[in-house]
Amino acid sequence: MSCIPAPIDATQTPEWAALAAHQKEMADGFTLKEEFAKDAQRVKKFSFDMEDLHFDLSKNLIDQKTVDLLCGLARAVKLEERRDAMYAGEHINTTEGRAVLHTALRRPASDKGKFVVDGQDTVADVHEVLDRMYAFANKVRSGEWKGVSGKRIEHVVSIGIGGSDLGPVMVYEALRPLADAGIDCRYVSNIDPNDMAEKVKGLDPETTLCIIVSKTFTTLETLTNAREAKTWMLQSLRAAGAIDGSAEQDADAIRKHFVAVSTALDLVADFGIDPENAFGFWNWVGGRYSVDSAVGLSLIIAFGPERFQEFLAGFHDMDHYFKNTPLEKNVVALMGLMNVWYVNFWGMGSHAVLPYNQYLHRFPAYLQQLTMESNGKSVRWDGTPVTSATGEVFWGEAGTNGQHAFYQLIHQGTRAIPADFIAFVNTPNPTKDDGQDVHELFLGNFLAQTKALAFGKTADEVRAEGTAEWMVPARVFDGNRPTTSIFGCELTPHALGELIALYEHITFVEGTVWGLDSYDQWGVELGKQLAKQITPAFHDDEALAQQDASTQALIAYYRTHRK
Numbered sequence: 260m261s262c263i264p265a266p267i268d269a270t271q272t273p274e275w276a277a278l279a280a281h282q283k284e285m286a287d288g289f290t291l292k293e294e295f296a297k298d299a300q301r302v303k304k305f306s307f308d309m310e311d312l313h314f315d316l317s318k319n320l321i322d323q324k325t326v327d328l329l330c331g332l333a334r335a336v337k338l339e340e341r342r343d344a345m346y347a348g349e350h351i352n353t354t355e356g357r358a359v360l361h362t363a364l365r366r367p368a369s370d371k372g373k374f375v376v377d378g379q380d381t382v383a384d385v386h387e388v389l390d391r392m393y394a395f396a397n398k399v400r401s402g403e404w405k406g407v408s409g410k411r412i413e414h415v416v417s418i419g420i421g422g423s424d425l426g427p428v429m430v431y432e433a434l435r436p437l438a439d440a441g442i443d444c445r446y447v448s449n450i451d452p453n454d455m456a457e458k459v460k461g462l463d464p465e466t467t468l469c470i471i472v473s474k475t476f477t478t479l480e481t482l483t484n485a486r487e488a489k490t491w492m493l494q495s496l497r498a499a500g501a502i503d504g505s506a507e508q509d510a511d512a513i514r515k516h517f518v519a520v521s522t523a524l525d526l527v528a529d530f531g532i533d534p535e536n537a538f539g540f541w542n543w544v545g546g547r548y549s550v551d552s553a554v555g556l557s558l559i560i561a562f563g564p565e566r567f568q569e570f571l572a573g574f575h576d577m578d579h580y581f582k583n584t585p586l587e588k589n590v591v592a593l594m595g596l597m598n599v600w601y602v603n604f605w606g607m608g609s610h611a612v613l614p615y616n617q618y619l620h621r622f623p624a625y626l627q628q629l630t631m632e633s634n635g636k637s638v639r640w641d642g643t644p645v646t647s648a649t650g651e652v653f654w655g656e657a658g659t660n661g662q663h664a665f666y667q668l669i670h671q672g673t674r675a676i677p678a679d680f681i682a683f684v685n686t687p688n689p690t691k692d693d694g695q696d697v698h699e700l701f702l703g704n705f706l707a708q709t710k711a712l713a714f715g716k717t718a719d720e721v722r723a724e725g726t727a728e729w730m731v732p733a734r735v736f737d738g739n740r741p742t743t744s745i746f747g748c749e750l751t752p753h754a755l756g757e758l759i760a761l762y763e764h765i766t767f768v769e770g771t772v773w774g775l776d777s778y779d780q781w782g783v784e785l786g787k788q789l790a791k792q793i794t795p796a797f798h799d800d801e802a803l804a805q806q807d808a809s810t811q812a813l814i815a816y817y818r819t820h821r822k
Contacts, residue, residue, distance in 0.1 A: 278604055316597070355778075426554060488517075513532065569753045613661055613708075622758075669740065
């Protein structure tokens with residue numbers, strides 16, 4: 260292990276015991292309805308503003324004592340010291356012996372020379388790659404970069420998986436109204452052949468650029484899909500008469516229709532991509548923290564360098580806020596600590612993220628990887644077992660779609676589910692329906708849901724509506740269901756950068772309290788290894804004999820029914 264100190268066992272601190280006692284007191288009679296009634300300043304006390312975003316934490320199961328105790332716990336586990344160690348480039352990713360410096364990806368160029376880590380001027384290196392990406396993207400956007408037949412690029416197919424896919428997809432969807440170059444982006448991640456087939460359907464190969472996103476250029480799914488895309492490209496170009504099928508013209512087509520996000524330049528060249536058109540990132544950038552690195556190349560092409568710079572500035576502003584704001588006033592730290600409060604003291608293991616903005620419909624899926632791959636651990640960063648429950652099951656759906664799906668469980672189910680509601684004051688698509696502003700109708704639902712979850716509806720209120728007595732219990736809403744409201748002015752690149760960085764740091768806060776290395780992901784490795792062993796068994800009896808009885812039976816079913 261590196262020189263990083265062993266984690267402090269939060270459960271053995273006086274602050275943990277005090278929180279446990281506090282929760283018992285609250286569970287015995289704390290209600291949001293009463294708290295709002297007795298404290299006219301409650302909303303003001305628990306509201307925060309950070310650049311483009313406004314936060315209302317008042318509908319959570321907290322009071323000032325809760326906040327004080329949670330901040331005490333944070334200091335007991337040395338949250339501030341670990342935060343500063345991360346920003347400074349210490350190797351807090353202990354199992355891989357690496358620094359954790361996604362924050363360096365968004366530092367301004369003026370910081371060159373100020374953050375040298377392991378002999379590397381991180382900011383200078385980041386901006387060297389950014390400048391190359393900006394220059395390349397401008398060529399594609401302007402039409403200077405052309406395909407093999409001389410046509411400009413109109414479609415980008417980005418091929419990656421995990422952090423090399425979820426982030427770019429989410430951001431592309433979120434900022435779609437700002438795509439201004441007439442270039443459509445599609446994303447392929449699943450090794451299921453259906454994904455590639457659907458994503459290239461209807462595309463003109465002469466106007467399509469493929470981006471292969473794999474740091475090592477060895478990721479099984481990505482390279483399988485890359486080869487499939489290569490076959491599709493060459494066959495389609497030949498069929499269109501754009502190339503004659505000679506080795507020379509095939510090679511020229513690959514150079515003009517494929518680029519890479521990778522540091523393995525030898526493997527990139529072996530694939531046929533010009534290494535000059537490969538854009539790298541570093542081992543101190545984890546995949547799920549990489550959307551603001553070269554992984555975002557498709558986004559720069561779609562939205563342009565200026566908007567990508569705004570995006571990075573949003574990240575950086577949130578980084579600065581988290582690092583420099585005292586814990587008691589730091590909404591990032593408080594949201595992370597509240598998650599610990601709900602998981603470890605209230606037994607709430609699930610967390611909903613509910614964006615009331617259709618452009619953020621992929622945001623919950625993005626957060627699933629960010630949070631659950633980071634903190635889905637049962638071992639602490641020094642290799643010892645965890646001492647409490649860890650991680651949350653993150654999930655969600657956009658807007659009123661969710662209301663007509665799973666909100667029943669959130670409102671009246673037997674388990675309370677903390678939820679983050681996200682909305683924006685302005686929409687790029689204002690419209691009216693018979694005089695009614697539709698966006699205001701939408702936001703009315705955003706506000707109504709948190710109100711209903713917090714304050715509920717009593718049996719007496721139901722009776723007053725003339726409801727038959729036998730039916731009253733079914734229409735009672737207990738309330739006291741915790742929510743956080745995040746309200747922004749407009750979903751801009753800057754605001755989106757802030758929002759992503761917010762959850763990155765929330766994840767860090769939780770991981771620190773639980774003593775986790777939030778930056779490795781060994782849990783995904785075993786399945787990959789076994790897949791390589793199992794795949795030959797579809798046709799090899801000797802390989803099949805080495806499998807367990809269940810796997811053998813399933814492969815037998817496959818052999819019987821495969822057409």
